[in-house]
Amino acid sequence: MNKTRRRIRDITRFLLVGYAALCAPAYALSQNGITVTLTGAEGNGSQAYIGLSPNPNGCLNNGIYFINPGEVGKTLAIAVAAKLSGKTVRIDFTQPGGPGTQCNGYGIYIE
Numbered sequence: 295m296n297k298t299r300r301r302i303r304d305i306t307r308f309l310l311v312g313y314a315a316l317c318a319p320a321y322a323l324s325q326n327g328i329t330v331t332l333t334g335a336e337g338n339g340s341q342a343y344i345g346l347s348p349n350p351n352g353c354l355n356n357g358i359y360f361i362n363p364g365e366v367g368k369t370l371a372i373a374v375a376a377k378l379s380g381k382t383v384r385i386d387f388t389q390p391g392g393p394g395t396q397c398n399g400y401g402i403y404i405e
Contacts, residue, residue, distance in 0.1 A: 323397075325350040326384045326405060330377040332357065333370055342369045344385075344399070351389055353397035358387050360399045369402055376404045 332345030336359075345357040360369045376383045386401030 322386075322388050323351055324384060324386045324401075327382045328385055329382055330373050333373045333377060335366060335370065339363075339366060342366045342373070344369070344373045344402070346385065350385060350387070351397065352394040353387075353389065354395050358385055358397045358399040360402075362400070369399070372402050372404060376402075379404070381405060 328350060329347045330344055331347050332343070334343050335341070336343050340361075340363045342360040342365075343355075343357055344360070345355075346353070347356075349356045350358075360366060373383070382405045384401075384403045384405055385399055386403075387397045387399045389395055389397050
């Protein structure tokens with residue numbers, strides 16, 4: 295294989311790895327021992343907001359937004375059950391803008 299082909303192959307691999315890194319969830323995080331302080335639906339019920347204490351990773355507005363409209367009802371049911379029972383939750387979320395920005399949840403589990 296000549297030098298030019300090897301160079302093209304190496305550049306292609308580099309670009310593919312970089313693209314894969316960009317497609318992965320940014321700041322995929324998980325935090326245990328969280329207390330639900332507030333629950334609600336926003337945007338005509340298209341997203342759920344759950345207030346949390348302590349505030350994981352400095353999330354904007356002291357809580358997590360669950361932005362998958364198909365999961366709003368289930369998410370709120372779990373959050374309300376945790377709040378009423380006094381149990382803590384584990385939250386799985388992403389924070390695309392980094393610490394101190396909006397957190398988008400994708401999992402909530404009663405501990």
